[in-house]
Amino acid sequence: GQQLNQSPQSMFIQEGEDVSMNCTSSSIFNTWLWYKQDPGEGPVLLIALYKAGELTSNGRLTAQFGITRKDSFLNISASIPSDVGIYFCAGQGGSEKLVFGKGTKLTVNP
């Protein structure tokens, strides 16, 4: 089956810093999704990507669908305290179901 590797597992940054995280897969994907989970809540969709090379922004967040179709990146610019949470990537290829990475836990120090 499909497998995702999400890194880093956790990040501790200062408010105002930029953040970068990524996911890689063992097989080719045709969908990459990025979710954020606030403490005590369910994941919420941030960005959806469906085309290799696609670069999409949502406010201070930017995500890219890698050219090889085996990876995706999420960048957060000028982090603020409310960016705290767990960020999940999710990918899907062929006739497989959506699979989720293990998450990147982000802590922002004011």
Added chain:
Amino acid sequence: NAGVTQTPKFQVLKTGQSMTLQCAQDMNHNSMYWYRQDPGMGLRLIYYSASEGTTDKGEVPNGYNVSRLNKREFSLRLESAAPSQTSVYFCASSEGLVPFKNIQYFGAGTRLSVL
């Protein structure tokens, strides 16, 4: 806009007890899912229902059963709870399984402790 509603929000069980977690969506979605979330393990798929009338096993189905009661509702049952089933359970729904329809929307979760 309720989206995906899960009940209960919290539950404590004793080993061997049974219970059913309820999930309902109001987005007219065809597909529904149950996940469990454990520290450092991400979201692991327990069961899913591609459409009304069908259910399939996910990555970690042992110890669980599901029922797709109708298009709106998808329940998860623990017949004989074990401490290893202590977790946070999330229900999700999507229009379908294919690209552009596969965005999953999640409920707020059920926090289950089995003593």
